[in-house]
Amino acid sequence: MKKLVAILGFSALLVACGSSSKTATKNDLATSNPIETSIDLTKVTDDKAPVIINPGRFTEETVTYRLPKVVQGTYSVSDFGKYVDDFKAIDYDGNELPVNKVDINTWTISNATKLSYITYYVNDTFDIESTGGIGGEQPFSPAGTNIEPDNYVLNLHGFIGYFDSLKNSQYKLDVTADATFKRTSALEQVNSTTSADGKSMTTSYFAPRYFDITDNPMMYGNLDVEEFQVGDIKIVLSVYSPNGTHSATSMRNAMETMMQAQKTYLGDINSTPRYDIYVYLSEGTAESPKGFGALEHHTSTVVVMPEAMPAAALDKSMVDVVSHEFFHIVTPLSVHSEDVHYFDYNAPTFSKHLWMYEGVTEYFATLFQVDQGLVTEDEFYNTIMGKIKTASGMNDAMSFTEMSENVLDEPYASQYYNVYQKGALIGMCVDILIREGSNGNRGILSLMKELSMKYGKNKPFEDDKIIDEIVAMTYPSLRGFFDTHVIGDTPIDYNEFFNKVGLEISEGKVTTNYIQAGGGLIVAPDQERGVIYFNDAVTGNSFWNEQGVKPKDVVKSIDGTEVTMQTANQVFQKVFAWQPGTDIEVVLDRDGEEIVIKTKLTQAYTNGKGLMPKADATPEQIALRKAWLKG
Numbered sequence: 001m002k003k004l005v006a007i008l009g010f011s012a013l014l015v016a017c018g019s020s021s022k023t024a025t026k027n028d029l030a031t032s033n034p035i036e037t038s039i040d041l042t043k044v045t046d047d048k049a050p051v052i053i054n055p056g057r058f059t060e061e062t063v064t065y066r067l068p069k070v071v072q073g074t075y076s077v078s079d080f081g082k083y084v085d086d087f088k089a090i091d092y093d094g095n096e097l098p099v100n101k102v103d104i105n106t107w108t109i110s111n112a113t114k115l116s117y118i119t120y121y122v123n124d125t126f127d128i129e130s131t132g133g134i135g136g137e138q139p140f141s142p143a144g145t146n147i148e149p150d151n152y153v154l155n156l157h158g159f160i161g162y163f164d165s166l167k168n169s170q171y172k173l174d175v176t177a178d179a180t181f182k183r184t185s186a187l188e189q190v191n192s193t194t195s196a197d198g199k200s201m202t203t204s205y206f207a208p209r210y211f212d213i214t215d216n217p218m219m220y221g222n223l224d225v226e227e228f229q230v231g232d233i234k235i236v237l238s239v240y241s242p243n244g245t246h247s248a249t250s251m252r253n254a255m256e257t258m259m260q261a262q263k264t265y266l267g268d269i270n271s272t273p274r275y276d277i278y279v280y281l282s283e284g285t286a287e288s289p290k291g292f293g294a295l296e297h298h299t300s301t302v303v304v305m306p307e308a309m310p311a312a313a314l315d316k317s318m319v320d321v322v323s324h325e326f327f328h329i330v331t332p333l334s335v336h337s338e339d340v341h342y343f344d345y346n347a348p349t350f351s352k353h354l355w356m357y358e359g360v361t362e363y364f365a366t367l368f369q370v371d372q373g374l375v376t377e378d379e380f381y382n383t384i385m386g387k388i389k390t391a392s393g394m395n396d397a398m399s400f401t402e403m404s405e406n407v408l409d410e411p412y413a414s415q416y417y418n419v420y421q422k423g424a425l426i427g428m429c430v431d432i433l434i435r436e437g438s439n440g441n442r443g444i445l446s447l448m449k450e451l452s453m454k455y456g457k458n459k460p461f462e463d464d465k466i467i468d469e470i471v472a473m474t475y476p477s478l479r480g481f482f483d484t485h486v487i488g489d490t491p492i493d494y495n496e497f498f499n500k501v502g503l504e505i506s507e508g509k510v511t512t513n514y515i516q517a518g519g520g521l522i523v524a525p526d527q528e529r530g531v532i533y534f535n536d537a538v539t540g541n542s543f544w545n546e547q548g549v550k551p552k553d554v555v556k557s558i559d560g561t562e563v564t565m566q567t568a569n570q571v572f573q574k575v576f577a578w579q580p581g582t583d584i585e586v587v588l589d590r591d592g593e594e595i596v597i598k599t600k601l602t603q604a605y606t607n608g609k610g611l612m613p614k615a616d617a618t619p620e621q622i623a624l625r626k627a628w629l630k631g
Contacts, residue, residue: 001074001295003140033056035163035169036055041175047124048122048147051120051121053161055163061111062110064102064106064163066106066346068105068345069347071345073295075416076137076413081105082105084122085122086120087101091115097110097112124146124148126144126146126153139158144158150242151219151223154185154219155217156217172204173206173213175203176202177220178201179199181222182220182225182238184218184278185218185276186276187205187218189203211343214345216300221240223238223248224241225237225248226249226251230263235256235275236274237251241307243283243307258318258319258374265364266330266445269329280305282305292305295325301322316579317577319369323369327361331360335452336351336455337353339351350407352404353466354400355426359422359427362419362424362427363431381611385609391421395411395418397490399487422492430478431445432624434474434478435627438475443628467482499621501628502618502625503613505612509607511603512604513575514543516541517540517541522534530564530565531564538551541604543601543602544604549588550590554588556589560585581601583599584601
């Protein structure tokens with residue numbers, strides 16, 4: 001998962017089913033009797049989709065059915081059961097059976113030997129998210145669901161649950177929808193039938209077990225779809241842009257260039273013949289999802305991003321986000337612990353090694369761009385410094401393994417975002433130590449390849465032994481690093497590692513964006529007047545200085561959009577994504593005088609700490625830096 005945190009937060013940022021003669025037993029692998037499930041998108045009522053689950057005939061008197069409390073890759077509570085309405089269990093005579101709702105996500109059914117099927121309606125989470133929810137945490141948008149007339153985001157863990165006694169059963173899934181809809185999914189399709197009137201189509205899919213239901217999202221509706229080849233992998237890019245602002249065609253070039261570079265960087269790692277990218281672009285209205293980022297699966301990723309982003313900014317964000325998710329084919333998809341392999345959706349336990357699952361993945365997504373020439377070395381250094389600054393603002397004296405193992409609970413849950421910051425920096429330090437120990441010949445990518453060969457997607461490692469294995473596979477210097485900075489709670493002195501590659505953190509002119517200077521925001525809200533204004537920090541931003549902007553200037557509009565307390569978050573998210581070369585128009589109010597700034601963006605700079613080459617770097621340090629950055 002990669003979650004993008006908004007830089008500004010001015011606001012708080014009926015159906016019937018025939019009887020079956022199948023028999024479902026506790027140990028049944030259902031090789032020839034899959035659980036039959038269906039979602040009918042042509043019978044949606046009040047944004048609720050009807051679901052039918054036909055498990056076959058039970059031999060037990062009482063059975064338990066659940067929807068996930070937590071899904072893999074999210075590290076947070078979603079409670080998908082709270083989006084279920086009108087849950088009913090129907091016997092073979094069409095009568096309702098007694099049902100007891102045990103908790104938010106769990107139902108027990110009595111007289112289960114008479115059970116023919118269960119049925120219920122599912123609310124979509126995008127709507128609930130936008131209205132403040134039903135209560136408690138809401139699913140991260142890329143893990144959520146959308147039920148709208150022209151678009152359906154089918155993260156199947158939000159629709160289909162599992163029986164405790166049939167966790168290993170196969171599944172057959174029928175999805176009925178408007179015949180004109182485009183539909184994309186990597187789940188194995190076994191059949192497709194069109195209704196007699198030609199208005200609807202039912203597509204049938206097969207899943208070997210419940211994990212494959214949760215691991216294969218779908219998107220239906222008025223989509224734009226592009227396919228291209230990256231080595232032996234077919235990439236399917238599906239985009240929903242409600243206002244047609246962007247398309248799969250317009251986004252394809254950036255995605256294809258990025259993924260070709262990733263495949264070159266990864267080399268012989270090739271774990272899937274097909275990879276799907278599902279992109280939902282949010283309109284930015286009150287009813288739209290706001291959890292921007294992505295959630296990985298073995299062969300796909302679901303992305304939610306703002307539709308209003310300029311094309312260049314969207315391409316850049318998509319490269320950062322999708323590259324992160326695609327690198328998950330290395331870890332945890334190919335290298336993972338028993339907690340991941342035997343995941344419990346209702347009472348999950350978590351690995352100690354989020355530094356590897358999310359941190360190393362984020363590090364790869366950053367490093368490969370400079371390795372493959374997608375960004376300059378200076379841009380790479382700026383990204384690393386950004387992570388150092390963000391990590392320093394979090395609890396830097398917390399054991400990373402302890403945080404990972406207890407990530408659902410406080411005080412650890414609020415530190416989760418640090419896996420993308422300090423977690424990536426841990427990956428960087430490990431990489432430099434391996435480069436140093438091997439005279440530049442090995443790095444963390446070669447380590448992960450070796451671990452992939454040893455384990456792979458079907459063999460988990462033991463959580464408490466993996467660090468010992470890594471040290472044994474590499475160099476003694478890693479033992480002290482892990483004990484002190486990953487298992488231990490001592491903050492990392494990054495200059496110690498940068499010195500090994502002839503770099504140092506020093507004061508100087510560094511690049512920044514158009515709403516920050518020195519790490520702080522240059523705009524602020526005035527609650528009494530209900531306006532947004534430039535604060536004193538604006539003097540530290542070179543671009544706005546060149547435009548003559550002064551502290552206390554009120555921002556009236558940006559590119560034709562009025563800036564108010566209600567629109568500020570949306571408007572400044574766009575400003576945060578501005579890129580040099582873009583034409584802008586900003587209207588200010590300075591003590592009653594209207595000032596119009598109409599210009600082309602130039603790079604903004606500020607004074608601060610930056611990562612820079614040392615003037616006295618030795619040839620050995622420079623050679624190690626080259627091996628680090630260019631493999």
